[in-house]
Amino acid sequence: SVVASFVHRDSQWIRARYERNEFEFIEKQEPYSAGYREGFLWKRGRDNGQFLSRKFILSEREGALKYFNKQDAREPKAVMKIETLNATFQPAKIGNPCGLQITYLKDNSTRNIFVYHSDAKEMVDWFNAIRAARFHYLQVAFPGASDEEVRTHTEGFKKRWFTMDDRRLMYFKDPLDAYARGEVFIGSKENSYTVLPGLPPTTQGYHWNHGITIVTPDRKFLFACETEAEQRDWIAAFQRVINRPMRPQEYAGNFRESLTRL
Missing domain, CATH: 2.30.29.30 (Pleckstrin-homology domain (PH domain)/Phosphotyrosine-binding domain (PTB))
Incomplete structure (x- = not known):
């Protein structure tokens, strides 16, 4: 499927980067497991374009990806439902080799946020975590669909x-x-x-x-x-x-x- 080849291509691109030691690993975290992942990513501001560190939490149990403006904040700045969540590598658009574009729906409109991390493997783990959460959601929401059908239809639309x-x-x-x-x-x-x-x-x-x-x-x-x-x-x-x-x-x-x- 197109999505499967896209995921494979992006993973290979990043893997080649960090297997050749072109990035310095400064932080190690557990990979996505049990439907949960949290960590800090650099997020681009909507108004000034400046990247600031933000805490992200992905939870299949809550069905959402959330980020917080402050480390000790109780309320998230944004809640992105896994139902419409998607992620693609966009290094050129973000200006960083490990740049990730995250899309989701809010009020029936597509929203985008742009993030990166200095550790290439960390960014790949987030990419795979978002895709896995989306895939698991579709498996539950559409039990009659085959795995191939689910993989084929995880991409959002772009206006052309x-x-x-x-x-x-x-x-x-x-x-x-x-x-x-x-x-x-x-x-x-x-x-x-x-x-x-x-x-x-x-x-x-x-x-x-x-x-x-x-x-x-x-x-x-x-x-x-x-x-x-x-x-x-x-x-x-x-x-x-x-x-x-x-x-x-x-x-x-x-x-x-x-x-x-x-």
């Missing part, structure tokens, strides 16, 4: 601008970008391509009411629209393409794309 040129669905970070960030080939129903309204129930961001799932022979692509009208228009456009038999040159083009990806 989409255009469709014949069978090429291309997406851009900004409408004025010169080059697409990626593209998806949309084949025909004879080649096992289908479009479905809605999202799988294990998907983070399932609060979106106007989802679209495109099923290809290789994987599923998940999208979410802001309005029902947009969802209806995109589904109709996808359906027109899928209902149209593929031409020989389209088979050739898709084959070349597959070779390029390999």
